[in-house]
Amino acid sequence: MNMDQALQTFLDESRELLTDMERILLELESSPDEAELRNALFRCVHTVKGSAGMFGLDHVVSFTHVVENVLDRLRDEEIQLTRDLANLLLRCRDHISLLVEKLEPAEAAPFQADGDALLAELQPFQSLDDEAPVAVSGGHTAASTPAGHWHLSMRVQADALRHGMDPLGFIRFLGTLGELTRVTTIADALPDIRELDPETCYLGFEIDLYTDADRETILDVFEFAGDLYELHLIPPGSTLEDFRALLDALPEGAERLGEILVAGGALSQNALEEYLQLQEFGLATEQQQPLGEILVSQGAVDSERVSVALEKQQDVRSRRKKPVEHFRIQADKLDNLINLVGELVIASAAVALNAGKSGDSATRESAANLGLLVEEIRDSSLDLRMVPIGDTFQRFQRVVRDVSGELEKDIRLVITGADTELDKTVVEKIGDPLTHLVRNACDHGIESPAAREEKGKSSQGTVQLNAYHESGAIVIEVSDDGNGLNRERILAKALERELIREDAVLPDQDVFNLIFEPGFSTVEQVTNLSGRGVGMDVVRRNIEGLRGMVEVVSPGIAGGTTFRIRLPLTLAIIDGFLARVGDATYVVPLEMVVECTELDAGQQLQSENQHYINLRQEVLPLIFLRQHFRIPGEPGRRQNIIVVRHGGQKVGLVVDELLGEHQTVIKPLTGVFTHLSGLSGSTILGSGQVALILDVPALMQQATRNEDAANRGGTNNPRSRLPVSN
């Protein structure tokens, strides 16, 4: 509970802030004059530092502090953001992120040397009169105010402890801003032991702090605490009016608090007495003055500060609005829900089946209604897990920047279609293959600036990431405006690696797809980036593992090469099309089904010698599932064809009977079945039977391969083209 939760929030927020920091740094590089960006950059690091301090993560604070100093100088335009500095700050960001993830100082210890090295590099950017770089204390970089006595009145909400917002932690961190001259704990509200709820906070604190930090810095300490703290901050040299507002606002009563203030040196005894008289008088005349008015009168004293504070408050408030719109929940809870919905889908299928059998029309109608609702629930719960791909794309800004630096190329990343949504689990798994493709585009796709200028192109290369939806799938494209693929070189390489025969005549598309073959790499010189043994074959395997496919087009969209990845929107549940072959039931993903047609006798006869039919003047290759999966028995008199389309190709699957649509919860094939190709999973039907889900892309590939093998072998016997021959 509490502390763990708070820590989790800290982790989440820090991750967000550090992601922001990276984005802002990159943006700032292209538009260095944006003061707002510089401010935002500073705030990111500042908030991470403040929150880390709250949790006593001193190793994070000490490192972050130095970075913050540099950012502060950047903000004040004392230094400029050069490319070197941006590089350095990005590396610092990575280090902070590492420290934050480690949490325990002991775990972060091995990285101390790295941190020190970074700090040493930051040294030239530090201001001369700054304190030693590794000082934990300090933290008052925005210090422009002279040192003085601040009075802080802190009232803690009852729930603060349960949320892990320990007031003592805040007080300890306040201590790092200066000197705590006096802390008074107000325990007036503490009830009797019989009534006490030990996890509720009953305490308040009056704090006197001698510091040169400004109001903003002090309030920042509490930024993380949200609404759990009620704060009254009285700056040095405040007037009686300010104290009056405080004394009136707090519940303990003026006399009691007045004593504390006097004891802390914030208020003189005379002033207090004057106030108390005033209060008596005031009560008699104007009754109770509303708090708002008091605040206004306080505001009049120091209108500039109040407006700054207000601005800040609004800023915080606008940021705080987010959690209302976006509700954070644990990913595994969501996964659990999706699993349950999956079971619900299966159960509802069973209900529909039994209702159908019962012959009772009322039952059938109820079951149909139930089915519709379940379908909606399925869709909306899957929708919960949908996230825009933009965040993933955004990560590549950094990748491209780093890679172009290493390669001494000038490359720009253009992102389009960032709003396109797909399942979170897919997003997580697509990162690695995408990284490889993007690096590949930078490394092999884009030419060196000199070579580009020779060709009359702009010296700056462009890599484009694009995403869009297409018939139940998401398409992600990685394009570059570089060289494009060299057909001759690929062919030569493929011959060298004995991937193709010398006399093979291949269309461009097939030649290009050779780069996905294992052990294929066209670049002689192995660079640091790609070509580390992780080839395009791994990319293809990863993507196919997600039930997706990848193809390469050259010349692509932007002139160079385009890699097009097609992925299913979700991995959990699909609409399937059921078909029977012998005793076995198969599921074809519905989004791939184009049409169904009967394999009539004439065609069937013809196809004894050919595995294709003429479908409305189009050649349609056929896969006989009965033969393919070696299902015993003779095919029925009438067979059906399910025409499926994948990646621009159409294939007919020949089955015995069409059973219609079915919501399918995909259960992965595990254990000994993992290596089965042609099947992507299994599902349970309403009747309790197991049906296998066909992996159409894999089936198509197998069929093509067999066909090729058969052609190469020069045989005309169609049966030998299939893995099975009876």
Add this chain to the structure above:
Amino acid sequence: MSDAFRFDAEAGSLTLQGELTIYQISEATEALRSATDSGQLRLIDLAGVSELDTAGLQWLLLAKRLPTADESVVMLVNHSDHVRGLIRLAGLSATLDIADREQVNP
């Protein structure tokens, strides 16, 4: 009840071991209640307290207010260094039986 809060009725002392934070505070409060009910509670030994937070601090304040058999107050004794540090930070040295003079607050 675990060993973390051991009450010796004869000596009238409640001995704490380990952390006294929001995680233990419910159990600690139960221990305090039953110790009070026995009418014997006079001392709370803090030597073994390794961690203290605001919930723990509140607990100590509460303990100081409890009535004792001899109509005096419960004494907190043997504060561990950690406890001592936090009590000073909260400015509660005098209230919570730290007799030294080197407090944060003059």
